[in-house]
Amino acid sequence: MELPDPVEIAVPFFIGAMVLELLWVRLKGRSAGHYEWRDTATSLLMGFGSTVAGLLTGGMFVAAAIVISDYRIAEAGWAWWAWLLCFLADDLSYYAFHRTAHRVRWFWASHVIHHSSQHYNLSTALRQTWTGTVSLSFVFSLPLFLVFEPAMVFFCSGVNLVYQFWIHTESAKKMPAWFEAVFNTPSHHRVHHATNPRCLDRNYAGMLIIWDRLFGTFEPEPDPAEEPLRYGIVRNLGSFNPLWVAVHEWVGIAKDLWAAPTWRARWNYVAREPGWSHDGSRLTSEAIRRQAGLGDPPAATGRAPGAPAGPHRPAA
Amino acid sequence: MLLQLVSVGGIALIVALVWLVFREGSPPLDRREAIARADHDLPGFSGEEALCGMSGGALVADAGGRIALLKPHGDHLSVRLAGPGAAVVRDGSVLIVRTPERMFGTLRLDAGDRAGDWEAKLRKAIDGAA
Numbered sequence: 001m002e003l004p005d006p007v008e009i010a011v012p013f014f015i016g017a018m019v020l021e022l023l024w025v026r027l028k029g030r031s032a033g034h035y036e037w038r039d040t041a042t043s044l045l046m047g048f049g050s051t052v053a054g055l056l057t058g059g060m061f062v063a064a065a066i067v068i069s070d071y072r073i074a075e076a077g078w079a080w081w082a083w084l085l086c087f088l089a090d091d092l093s094y095y096a097f098h099r100t101a102h103r104v105r106w107f108w109a110s111h112v113i114h115h116s117s118q119h120y121n122l123s124t125a126l127r128q129t130w131t132g133t134v135s136l137s138f139v140f141s142l143p144l145f146l147v148f149e150p151a152m153v154f155f156c157s158g159v160n161l162v163y164q165f166w167i168h169t170e171s172a173k174k175m176p177a178w179f180e181a182v183f184n185t186p187s188h189h190r191v192h193h194a195t196n197p198r199c200l201d202r203n204y205a206g207m208l209i210i211w212d213r214l215f216g217t218f219e220p221e222p223d224p225a226e227e228p229l230r231y232g233i234v235r236n237l238g239s240f241n242p243l244w245v246a247v248h249e250w251v252g253i254a255k256d257l258w259a260a261p262t263w264r265a266r267w268n269y270v271a272r273e274p275g276w277s278h279d280g281s282r283l284t285s286e287a288i289r290r291q292a293g294l295g296d297p298p299a300a301t302g303r304a305p306g307a308p309a310g311p312h313r314p315a316a
Numbered sequence: 317m318l319l320q321l322v323s324v325g326g327i328a329l330i331v332a333l334v335w336l337v338f339r340e341g342s343p344p345l346d347r348r349e350a351i352a353r354a355d356h357d358l359p360g361f362s363g364e365e366a367l368c369g370m371s372g373g374a375l376v377a378d379a380g381g382r383i384a385l386l387k388p389h390g391d392h393l394s395v396r397l398a399g400p401g402a403a404v405v406r407d408g409s410v411l412i413v414r415t416p417e418r419m420f421g422t423l424r425l426d427a428g429d430r431a432g433d434w435e436a437k438l439r440k441a442i443d444g445a446a
């Protein structure tokens with residue numbers, strides 16, 4: 001079956017929605033969000049660059065998917081329940097990818113791009129990585145090809161990506177309670193993009209927030225009057241240069257590998273969480289949470305003592 | 317290819333609109349906001365004294381003499397601690413602080429009649445950290 005690419009169809013809607021949002025923000029003032037032209041230009045250029053990178057490197061993903069589907073262990077076919085299961089499985093694999101992208105510096109180096117804006121508006125949604133495919137971020141969805149039709153998997157992950165566009169806004173405050181309970185919303189995802197200690201490494205959801213609730217990574221949005229959210233990464237770049245935005249963390253990794261005293265430290269600079277350092281001179285998100293008087297997140301209790309800390313800090 | 321064309325047109329349209337619609341900069345930084353920003357961005361830092369530049373940016377000092385550099389970035393701020401490898405120059409009332417991070421850029425801050433004062437503080441903070 002030939003299925004369209006949801007992202008391609010959505011591009012004109014993305015443009016229309018941004019026009020509406022920025023006019024709305026102009027009308028309503030800063031409580032509804034904010035735009036800054038250089039920030040928006042960088043975000044949109046990152047988005048454009050990621051489609052070009054997709055053309056250049058996407059073949060790697062497709063090839064891997066085709067190879068894996070030769071070893072299919074089940075034939076889900078095109079039944080309605082297969083679609084439903086595929087959407088769920090794809091969303092869960094997104095959760096697994098996204099959580100790893102915040103906890104393993106190799107994957108963070110690609111994902112950090114999405115978090116590098118200090119603004120939170122629809123254009124932020126399009127601030128996408130250029131190095132996702134070459135850093136093998138797609139491995140998390142490969143198991144799906146053992147069960148589902150490849151075209152179905154690609155379609156579902158396209159829909160997931162398109163869904164995540166509209167939640168990058170401060171213009172929508174809260175959705176109805178039942179919706180907030182099940183789906184990822186602007187409120188939940190604002191927390192994900194914030195650098196307030198309680199928000200670090202929280203709300204990894206793609207379409208469904210249920211995974212965060214299930215796996216203990218959910219954090220509700222604080223009352224803005226009590227704790228306003230600050231967006232970005234803990235160590236903000238201070239640069240609008242798209243090339244630097246795209247590669248800064250890779251450069252950081254390279255420098256650390258060069259300066260590391262042992263091979264074990266080299267491995268850890270790639271495989272451990274962002275902010276890990278061999279001499280404890282940097283801060284990981286757990287260390288930041290601890291300093292702020294918040295407990296360790298449940299998933300991070302196995303950490304070595306001596307709280308790493310530091311410059312290349314993860315963000316939301 | 318059509319996608320790329322639509323995208324390029326869309327990018328130009330949106331950026332031009334944002335430039336037209338949001339032209340006024342952010343309100344000038346006050347002392348309290350500068351300290352809050354430094355405290356948030358530098359975990360463990362507790363600002364006590366701040367110097368807000370007349371055209372944006374700020375310096376915030378803590379009780380131990382460490383100094384946070386708040387560089388304007390669009391209508392936000394990017395923060396670093398003045399540390400090893402940083403350098404400060406004074407041009408009249410303007411303080412120019414460079415960090416060892418080339419891509420972070422330079423903080424230029426019109427410090428008025430407090431420039432000499434803060435230049436000395438900065439030098440001490442940079443030397444102290446080295």
Ligand SMILES: [Zn+2]
Binds near residue numbers: 114125168193
């Ligand atoms: Zn996002």
Ligand SMILES: [Zn+2]
Binds near residue numbers: 111
């Ligand atoms: Zn993320």
